[in-house]
Amino acid sequence: MSIQVNGREISSREINIESAHHQEPGADPRHAWRRAAVALTVRELMLQRARQVDLTVPDDPEGQDAALDALVEREVNMPAAEEDECRRWYEQNLEAFRSPDLVEVRHILLAAAPEDMDGRDVAREQAEALLSRLEQEPRAFPAMAAAHSRCSSSAEGGHLGQVSRGQTVPEFEDVVLRLPVGLAGRPVETRYGFHVVEVLQRIPGEQLPFDAAKTKIKEYLEERTRRRAIHQYIRLLAGEADIKGIDLDASESMLIQ
Template sequence: MTIEVNGVEITHHAINIESAHHKRPDLDPREAQEQAALALTLRELLRQRALQLDLEVPEDDSDDQALDAVIDRLIELEVDIPQADEATCRRWFEQNPDHFRTPDLAEVRHILVAGHPEDLEEREQARQTAEGLIRQLQADPAAFPALATAHSRCPSSEQGGLLGQVSRGETVPEFEDAVLRLPVGLAPQPIKTRYGFHVVEVLQRIPGTALPFEAVHERIAEYLEAVSRQRALNQYLRLLVGEADIKGIQLDGDTTPLTQ
């Protein structure tokens, strides 16, 4: 893959080097190459525009930091990024109340009966054991700490199964999704996760509370300005693409995601 931007060549070798910065576990090598080609094309467009404005573009193409500084200056000069005033921030706050709450909490204790997800026989045995433990606890709730110490394969077994307060992002999603919906008390069915089956008792629920605007004003402003910057930069890059002679890569100014 060789690309030309207004007669300036971007070599296959350069794209290969750049692709190392775009590799992710969920991205195959071809997609990484495409993203690298796009990034270098846009970078070259910005470099050329900086030259047109007589900015001090480094002669050494490998001086990425110096070129980044020039591109930042170019964007500062040519891209109008609207600022998020207080009224805009307050309107966003009022339209998105669920974004600005303290997290829901559940104080929980559990017994993890381990079962490997690929061992169907072990998983079934774990499920049956967990259901048996629930029946024992329904008859004798005070037995929870002793049963956790004897059966749980979680380090919390040393504290009688006590996990403390659980909120989103602290355990595996499938556990949180179930626990944060449960009422206070012993769950009548075990919770299945990638680790096995959990016997769960919710000791206390602490619902999240709404945060005041003053506590999140700065965070909202940063978010809205980042969105505005991305939108304005995309529009600017589409303009440069539309005016340029680009060969070797297909850029559709209306649909191509020009920035990553």
């Protein structure tokens, strides 16, 4: 199936070639074909507009890209993000500008597969027994980790180093990042089994000041504005064009990208 933009044909062959740049692993090839069709249609709309406003449009792709950049620069209003806007964004998203909390932790893993219910019962009992011993012999943690832990950290006395959000499995972090310094009062359960945990140190995250974050916020807000403005510009061009073979209104999410 071909597409026509103001009488200019985009062939199925062109779309098939372009679709190679839009294919995602495991995704339906038809989705890639659709994205390619939208991309080529939008490109053709903008190239035609560039010629209408007397911009030089070379035959080579790199030259055409430059012409499209010049068209956007000429016809799309891109207001700069003012400092007040940047500050509002910062204040509404403080957590994004905070360094992560860290905990220095060591553990003893009593391993059991998630589906092995009997094995998990045994692992829990073993973890509780080790925890009882450690409450009486806290200095024995490295030796017990070396003897009982099924984690490679056993060679380091169970020491995992400093852990922050996203470095281990969520069910481990959800508990450990809230624990006070010291031996945890009960084993921590994860998909890997049960962990006897000791928090050695807590390092609270720090808030990045606005002045340090301002440049990145400005870049983000201006890029977001740019995408929206170009999207609206493309919709305007499409509304004035004679397009056959594709419905850009039905491709709204792809058009935004």
